Amino acid sequence: MAPIDTDSAAGLEDVVFDFVVVGGTSGLVVANRITGDPHIQVLVLEAGTNRLNDPRVMVPGLGIASYKDPDFDWNFRSSPQEQLNGRQLLASQGRTLGGSSAINLGMVIYPSKVGMDAWEKLGNPGWGWDGVSPYIRKFHKAAAPSNEVRQFFQGMKYDLLDQGSDGPVQVSFGDQYMPYHGAWLGTFKALGYSQVEDPIKGAGTGPFVSPGAVDPTTHTRSHAGAAYFGDSVQARPNLRVVTGALV
CATH class of the missing domain: 3.50.50.60 (FAD/NAD(P)-binding domain)
Known part of the structure; x- marks a missing residue:
């Protein structure tokens, strides 16, 4: 620039x-x-x-x-903070x-449908899920995770057709993850909390894998x-x- x-x-x-x-x-x-x-x-x-x-x-x-x-x-x-010895x-x-x-x-974490609808009910017309969700897609252009990333995160819910396609902010997944990242979805599933769907569709209250605001071509922050x-x-x-x- x-x-x-x-x-x-x-x-x-x-x-x-x-x-x-x-x-x-x-x-x-x-x-x-x-x-x-x-x-x-x-x-x-x-x-x-x-x-x-x-x-x-x-x-x-x-x-x-x-x-x-x-x-x-x-x-x-x-x-x-009294409970932190005054820190x-x-x-x-x-x-x-x-x-x-x-x-x-730089993590891209979408709001939940439940949370947005509650916000609207508190007296904020137009700020519910139906009013805001089109702009969640408008702001970004998504790059799909590689097959290797999909295999690493078994049970990952992601469909490129649900993502933004022509927005200015670049959103992508990394190509290197640690073992504890791979255990994320499985750990929640063992506790009875499986990922239901991609959080961009409003299911942001369970376990999910977050992309980052990173340009996949230049590997620079997209802000x-x-x-x-x-x-x-x-x-x-x-x-x-x-x-x-x-x-």
Whole structure:
């Protein structure tokens, strides 16, 4: 990805923006979608930094190296926990383009139908499973697990036809797993909890094998920053992104 200067706020006073979007994981998603209409001017204000080309973001396994670093992490802490002898627990949240999707462990875990429908019943119209599930497929493009991975995870439920096929976030499975990974589904089955179906179909309350937000071609992290703010989007004249802008 070509470098882009997002640190400068020069010229903002010369543009009338139709929407001002706060950054984070969803900020660039929203801005990307809105600026698909070339007649709408959008400004994204991101409190964090532009680390799109930093190896701690690009290399999936290096994500934890960014924790506690203010260039990547809000470094939130819990209140002192009485049951933990007063310890404060770290609650890392992404403070960079792409938000937490740029520094988390990168696992793609879909919500359950039961959970989403309960959310809607609490007073959130449109946020039930039927309303949200199309967007679960829209955001990503899936690469099917290899035959070796399928054999390793005996009983794995996965059908490529159920997955996203043309979204910007790349979702794939690894090619190396440890023995304890292989015991995952079998252990739950022995306890009476078999995997019923692929979690992308709403069965996210039992054992399942999670893919990762990793580009299977480049083996780099696929996150909101890289996926929704690529070269073609950066070139849109109706989109401006400014980092280091605390709202």
